Amino acid sequence: MKRKPWGRRIGIIFILAWSLVPLYWALNTSLQTDAQASSKPAHYLPPTPTLHNYRTLLQGVGDIPDAMRRSTVNIFIECGAATIVTVVLSTMAAYAFARMKFRGRGILFYAVLATMAFPAYTTLIPLYKILSNFGLVNTYTGIVLVYVSGFLPLATWILHSYMSSLPLAIEEAGRVDGASRIQVLTHIVLPLAVPGIISTAIITFLFAWAQFLFPLVLSSDLSTQPLTVAIAALQGRHLVPFSLLSAAGIYAVAVPAVIVVMLNRYIVNGLLSGSVK
Amino acid sequence: MTVGAPHENAPEVGDSRGSLRAARKRRPKRVDLLPYALVSPLALFIILLALVPAGFTIVGSFYRVQALNPPNRFSGLDNFRRLWSDTAVRESIGNTAIYVVVGVGLSTLLGIAMAVTLQHRFRGRSVLIAILILPWALPGVVEGIVWSGIWDSNTGLLNSALTSLHMINHYQVFLGQHRLLTIFAIEMVQVWQITPLSALLVLAALQNIPSDLYEAGNLDGCSSWSAFRRITLPLVRPGVAIAMVQAVIATLNVFDQPYVLNGAAPTGASVTMQTYFISFQNLDFGEGYALSLLITLVTLVISFMVVKLVYRQVEF
Numbered sequence: 013m014k015r016k017p018w019g020r021r022i023g024i025i026f027i028l029a030w031s032l033v034p035l036y037w038a039l040n041t042s043l044q045t046d047a048q049a050s051s052k053p054a055h056y057l058p059p060t061p062t063l064h065n066y067r068t069l070l071q072g073v074g075d076i077p078d079a080m081r082r083s084t085v086n087i088f089i090e091c092g093a094a095t096i097v098t099v100v101l102s103t104m105a106a107y108a109f110a111r112m113k114f115r116g117r118g119i120l121f122y123a124v125l126a127t128m129a130f131p132a133y134t135t136l137i138p139l140y141k142i143l144s145n146f147g148l149v150n151t152y153t154g155i156v157l158v159y160v161s162g163f164l165p166l167a168t169w170i171l172h173s174y175m176s177s178l179p180l181a182i183e184e185a186g187r188v189d190g191a192s193r194i195q196v197l198t199h200i201v202l203p204l205a206v207p208g209i210i211s212t213a214i215i216t217f218l219f220a221w222a223q224f225l226f227p228l229v230l231s232s233d234l235s236t237q238p239l240t241v242a243i244a245a246l247q248g249r250h251l252v253p254f255s256l257l258s259a260a261g262i263y264a265v266a267v268p269a270v271i272v273v274m275l276n277r278y279i280v281n282g283l284l285s286g287s288v289k
Numbered sequence: 290m291t292v293g294a295p296h297e298n299a300p301e302v303g304d305s306r307g308s309l310r311a312a313r314k315r316r317p318k319r320v321d322l323l324p325y326a327l328v329s330p331l332a333l334f335i336i337l338l339a340l341v342p343a344g345f346t347i348v349g350s351f352y353r354v355q356a357l358n359p360p361n362r363f364s365g366l367d368n369f370r371r372l373w374s375d376t377a378v379r380e381s382i383g384n385t386a387i388y389v390v391v392g393v394g395l396s397t398l399l400g401i402a403m404a405v406t407l408q409h410r411f412r413g414r415s416v417l418i419a420i421l422i423l424p425w426a427l428p429g430v431v432e433g434i435v436w437s438g439i440w441d442s443n444t445g446l447l448n449s450a451l452t453s454l455h456m457i458n459h460y461q462v463f464l465g466q467h468r469l470l471t472i473f474a475i476e477m478v479q480v481w482q483i484t485p486l487s488a489l490l491v492l493a494a495l496q497n498i499p500s501d502l503y504e505a506g507n508l509d510g511c512s513s514w515s516a517f518r519r520i521t522l523p524l525v526r527p528g529v530a531i532a533m534v535q536a537v538i539a540t541l542n543v544f545d546q547p548y549v550l551n552g553a554a555p556t557g558a559s560v561t562m563q564t565y566f567i568s569f570q571n572l573d574f575g576e577g578y579a580l581s582l583l584i585t586l587v588t589l590v591i592s593f594m595v596v597k598l599v600y601r602q603v604e605f
Contacts, residue, residue: 019513023406024417030399031420034481037446038435052460054449101330108327117324120332127339129592131542133561134585137568137577138342138349161338164331193323222428224545225561229569240430244549247434254437254444261434268426276419279426283486284493 035265042066042259049255065259076246080260082234083242089152090227090238091220094159098167098216099209101160106171107197111183121172128165133225140229150232158230159220166219167212173285174208175201211282214275218268239264346585349578356572368579378580380555381563384472385541388559389591391476392483392540393533399480400487400532405521407488408495418489425485429478433549436478440464440550464551471556478546483539487532494528495521523601530600534592541588560584 041049042065043058070077108114109121139158140149148154178201186196202209224240231237237245243260246252272279353364372378403421407414424432439446442462451457463474498521506516544561551557553566560580568577 020406020409020411023402027403027406027417027421030481030484031423033446034432034435034439035423037438041438041444050444052444052449053453054444054446101334104327105331108324112321112324112327114321114324114328117328120328120335123340124331124335127335127343129589130343130585131538131588133542133544133564134346134581135339135342136564137574137581138345139338140569141345141574142338142342157334157338161334164334165339168331218426222426224428224430224548225565229565240428243434244430247549248552254441257434258438261431264431265427265435268428269423272423272426273419276422277415279422280418280489283489 035262035269038258038261038265041255042262044255046253046255049253049258065256066263068256069259069263076252076256079234079242079246080239080263083237083239086152086231086234086236087221087238087240090155090159090236091217093152093156094163094220095213095217097156097160098163099213102164102167102171102212103202103205103209105164106168106175107201109168109172110175111180111201124165124168128169132162136226136229139226143230149230150236152236155227155230155236155238158226159223162226163216163219167216170212170215170282170285171205171208174211175205177285178204207278207281208285210275211278211285214271214278215282218271218279221268343585346578346582349575350582352575352578354573354575354578356574361575364575368576369583371576372579372583377555377558378560378563378567381558381560384468384556384558385543385560387469387472388476388479388543389537389540391473392479392543393536395476395480396484396487396536397529397533399484400491401525401529403484403488404491404495404525404528405517407492421488422485424481425483427482429482429545430549432478432482433546436481436546437464437550440474465554465556468556471551471554475547475550475557476540476543478550479540479543482546483536486535490532490535491525491528494525498524526599526601530596533595533599537591537595538588541584541591 040056040058043061043063044055045060045062045064048055048059068076069080105124109117143149143154143158146154148157182204183196183200186200187193191199222240223238224244227236227238227241228244231241234242243257243264246260247257350368351363351365352361353367354361407418407421427435438444440463442448442460442464445460445463447463448457448460452460464471502520502524503516506520511519542561543559544565547557547559548562553562558566561584564577564580564584567573567580
């Protein structure tokens with residue numbers, strides 16, 4: 013039994029290094045001038061920390077700051093809208109699946125779960141063709157519709173697991189006291205399900221934030237391109253110094269990183285209630 | 290008992306259970322619309338934007354659908370034949386097989402190791418879990434950029450560190466030259482992204498193991514290694530199975546990391562990248578449909594096999 017703390021200590025150091033070294037390295041590079049960042053051997057700490065790269069990335073006028081600012085607005089609109097629609101629709105459906113009996117419930121529920129098993133890219137080409145038939149390529153609506161259809165199954169599954177675990181007695185008491193079923197949903201179930209709803213919202217938002225291939229195909233210019241696509245385009249250009257690219261990376265990572273640091277408890281609970289049964 | 294038979298409406302005095310049952314039986318006659326109202330938006334989304342497109346993919350893979358070369362017509366297995374004779378596609382299938390083996394293997398091993406580290410409570414454990422899941426939450430594209438700072442042949446951390454440690458004399462090129470090395474380097478980035486979820490899934494299974502099993506093992510003079518092999522490993526199989534399935538799905542469909550780190554170069558192009566190039570650069574949608582159908586089928590088959598091989602129902 014003496015070996016154990018040692019094993020754990022090595023494990024802890026490994027987890028810390030594994031998660032943080034790559035991010036530290038990008039942050040370190042982003043705070044150096046391009047000349048410093050290309051020195052051999054590399055500087056393990058920025059010799060003269062500077063925000064120059066972040067200013068080039070975001071301030072003033074020019075191709076790069078325009079693209080970054082516009083795509084930031086886009087990603088917030090797309091992720092926000094997709095999250096709201098997904099959470100509202102999956103909450104409604106999860107409640108019906110968890111608490112009501114109706115014809116077709118089993119088939120529909122398994123159809124929803126089955127779509128989780130096939131990879132999202134199965135539907136990429138047909139979705140592109142369907143959206144282009146309706147003139148929805150390169151629109152917020154098109155992207156949000158696709159995101160919602162992709163995220164609904166997991167969201168419904170997480171919320172279904174969560175609502176099924178709530179005590180039935182409170183809802184029955186509400187019914188006995190004369191509340192309508194809608195009132196039971198809005199006044200009893202929703203407040204109780206808040207932690208599950210928060211988990212679902214955070215996970216959906218993070219998934220939406222990480223999307224790349226779908227918006228690469230579905231948005232053709234900066235009017236709808238999210239940050240991920242704009243940064244990949246930046247990387248594809250020549251003559252963009254690596255220190256600037258690192259700053260772009262840190263900039264795109266900031267929002268999800270803050271969410272994880274502040275709300276990780278909800279993420280862990282949501283992921284586990286959704287997948288382990 | 291037939292539903293809605295007229296005599297059932299007669300009051301059954303003294304048998305409240307019977308009348309309750311009759312009341313419950315009668316309810317389905319009036320179609321309850323509320324559940325349908327609640328699920329219909331979800332149903333519309335799933336049918337119109339998931340099931341119908343999936344049907345398009347299946348049907349379309351047997352049609353010639355070329356945007357630059359209309360009209361569309363039925364072509365049997367032609368798309369699949371052309372895929373097979375396309376060297377780039379065959380190479381990408383080989384590459385993807387390596388991505389899957391490396392990615393599933395590494396993420397499972399690392400995930401188990403991390404989960405075992407976190408198995409028992411200690412101070413700072415929840416902070417460590419937050420740090421653990423950080424890479425899971427970040428976009429794959431950005432992770433590609435972050436990791437190119439490590440693999441880079443001129444300014445990368447790895448070259449610099451290995452030189453400082455006198456393990457190499459001059460800077461090495463990790464990406465784009467040697468196929469296995471390139472794929473390994475790219476897949477490390479994806480492993481970085483998917484391992485946190487594997488670790489969490491295994492950890493959840495670990496926490497279901499009753500601690501008296503370890504106490505009993507300890508009394509019997511079990512070393513911690515044999516406790517791990519004989520108690521932990523067999524009992525976390527369900528968690529490991531789910532972790533491996535998520536890794537299989539992720540690695541079979543890898544796109545962001547090779548796209549950012551290696552571009553279209555054949556040394557690292559994955560099947561999903563080929564699907565993208567065929568459909569949206571060559572505008573040959575028929576062949577794209579066929580290739581996505583193949584990836585989907587392979588994903589389903591391998592996921593099913595993993596569940597069959599690894600999953601065991603565990604009773605405590």
